[in-house]
Amino acid sequence: MGGIRLKALLHVAAVMDEVSHMADLGIDFGAPKVDINKLRTHKEKVIGKLTGGLAAMAKMRKVTTVRGYAAFVGPNHVEVQETSGTGQEKTGSKQTIAFKKCIIAAGSQAVHLPFLPDDPRVVDSTGALELKEVPKRMLILGGGIIGLEMGTVYSTLGARLDVVEMLDGLMQGADRDLVKVWQKMNAKRFDNIMLKIKTVAARSQPEGIEVTFESAEPGGKAPEPQVYDLVLQAVGRTPNGKKIAADKAGVVVTDRGFINVDIQMRTNVPHIFAIGDIVGQPMLAHKAVYEAHVAAEVLAGELQGNAELASGAFNARVIPNVASTDPAVAAVGLTEDQAKAQGIKVKKGLFPWSALGRAIANGRDEGVTKLLFDDSPEAHGHGKILGGGMVGTHAGDMIGEIALAIEMGADAVDIGKTIHPHPTLGESIGMAAEVAHGSCTDLPPSKR
Numbered sequence: 104m105g106g107i108r109l110k111a112l113l114h115v116a117a118v119m120d121e122v123s124h125m126a127d128l129g130i131d132f133g134a135p136k137v138d139i140n141k142l143r144t145h146k147e148k149v150i151g152k153l154t155g156g157l158a159a160m161a162k163m164r165k166v167t168t169v170r171g172y173a174a175f176v177g178p179n180h181v182e183v184q185e186t187s188g189t190g191q192e193k194t195g196s197k198q199t200i201a202f203k204k205c206i207i208a209a210g211s212q213a214v215h216l217p218f219l220p221d222d223p224r225v226v227d228s229t230g231a232l233e234l235k236e237v238p239k240r241m242l243i244l245g246g247g248i249i250g251l252e253m254g255t256v257y258s259t260l261g262a263r264l265d266v267v268e269m270l271d272g273l274m275q276g277a278d279r280d281l282v283k284v285w286q287k288m289n290a291k292r293f294d295n296i297m298l299k300i301k302t303v304a305a306r307s308q309p310e311g312i313e314v315t316f317e318s319a320e321p322g323g324k325a326p327e328p329q330v331y332d333l334v335l336q337a338v339g340r341t342p343n344g345k346k347i348a349a350d351k352a353g354v355v356v357t358d359r360g361f362i363n364v365d366i367q368m369r370t371n372v373p374h375i376f377a378i379g380d381i382v383g384q385p386m387l388a389h390k391a392v393y394e395a396h397v398a399a400e401v402l403a404g405e406l407q408g409n410a411e412l413a414s415g416a417f418n419a420r421v422i423p424n425v426a427s428t429d430p431a432v433a434a435v436g437l438t439e440d441q442a443k444a445q446g447i448k449v450k451k452g453l454f455p456w457s458a459l460g461r462a463i464a465n466g467r468d469e470g471v472t473k474l475l476f477d478d479s480p481e482a483h484g485h486g487k488i489l490g491g492g493m494v495g496t497h498a499g500d501m502i503g504e505i506a507l508a509i510e511m512g513a514d515a516v517d518i519g520k521t522i523h524p525h526p527t528l529g530e531s532i533g534m535a536a537e538v539a540h541g542s543c544t545d546l547p548p549s550k551r
């Protein structure tokens with residue numbers, strides 16, 4: 104639920120940013136007054152609604168829920184140390200549950216850097232979501248999506264941001280053309296974007312957390328130590344495979360804590376399945392749910408002797424990903440860099456939202472939609488779409504269309520000739536396909 108909590112806050116931040124942008128259009132609402140306690144309550148209400156809904160649906164389907172810490176005690180039994188209250192306090196009661204089949208879905212947790220002090224001013228994403236107060240200066244340790252989304256919230260609420268990333272760019276894995284636009288639009292949030300820099304030490308001081316940096320390149324220059332009111336460690340997540348006594352059931356866990364599964368989500372023990380963050384990257388909720396459906400169908404099929412259900416498998420071609428920043432960055436399938444690295448020749452269709460009526464009307468025309476089509480000789484000029492992405496407002500709401508196009512093996516004509524409603528941001532997908540095809544009339548003619 105970390106994702107939903109964060110999205111509830113990101114929505115508030117996006118509205119605040121949008122409202123402040125209205126001043127440029129002649130409507131000035133003045134400076135916002137932030138009541139952090141109310142905001143916190145709102146976020147918890149969102150979660151309450153969702154978890155309440157899930158619990159009700161489980162009950163309707165006659166699912167028994169047992170609350171507590173589970174660990175295997177054999178290949179067909181788990182022991183649960185029960186918990187109660189709002190936290191995770193153990194009640195002292197235990198129960199052993201026998202199972203014919205099991206799905207492991209124990210998730211992951213934030214990586215904690217060993218040299219960071221135990222100090223309430225050093226938090227992971229869970230701690231940052233508590234939104235205790237808004238710091239003046241905040242360091243985001245790790246320039247990935249979770250850190251930057253969280254930074255967006257805190258910066259809109261008033262914090263100045265620094266980000267430190269040991270690699271050479273933020274949002275690694277996302278298309279550089281898209282990240283460039285995001286970075287330009289967000290430059291004002293940051294005092295320092297420290298790339299190819301490592302954090303090597305941190306000390307609790309009365310005035311804040313003093314952080315020391317080192318260059319990630321031999322002989323490179325590092326910034327001077329800095330003092331922060333809040334340090335968010337967002338350097339990745341580690342799977343919980345080693346915390347469930349999997350060995351007692353004979354389930355193999357890798358050194359990093361992952362559990363390997365086949366395309367039916369089956370572990371090395373045939374009646375035990377695993378899904379979600381614990382089975383590997385990408386650690387995303389929609390991937391976990393898809394895998395959960397596969398495992399549940401296979402398992403139910405086997406128990407009921409239903410061969411069709413039992414033959415289920417994970418066969419999605421692509422998994423989209425979204426950074427719900429402002430602007431959002433969304434992508435699915437191959438990026439241009441990945442295509443290059445894999446020696447795949449691609450044709451690019453890039454449509455700038457500066458030529459998109461709806462984006463101009465919204466006063467947010469910085470976006471770009473980019474599609475990549477197979478341009479190998481075997482494709483004979485009708486190559487299927489291999490990947491695509493968008494940077495811009497609501498990009499995350501539109502990426503599903505590109506995922507569907509990849510799943511259906513669409514080419515540029517299929518997408519370009521699909522009528523998209525006008526004026527919408529989604530039109531940019533059809534137009535990017537037309538650009539790749541060479542038939543786009545919404546841009547100046549390309550030079551031949």
Ligand SMILES: Cc1cc2nc3c(=O)[nH]c(=O)nc-3n(C[C@H](O)[C@H](O)[C@H](O)COP(=O)(O)OP(=O)(O)OC[C@H]3O[C@@H](n4cnc5c(N)ncnc54)[C@H](O)[C@@H]3O)c2cc1C
Nearest residue numbers: 105106172173208209210211228379380386387388389391
């Ligand atoms: C801040 C944040 C933002 C995110 N944003 C997004 C997003 O925008 N989109 C997206 O797709 N994904 C997002 N994710 C990732 C997403 O939350 C995970 O990929 C998804 O929740 C994984 O599902 P899961 O079932 O594997 O694990 P989880 O949802 O983590 O569930 C695992 C559960 O198992 C419990 N558990 C662990 N060990 C035991 C045990 N021994 N006994 C009993 N229970 C146990 C845990 O307490 C937890 O409740 C975000 C994650 C974070 C932290």
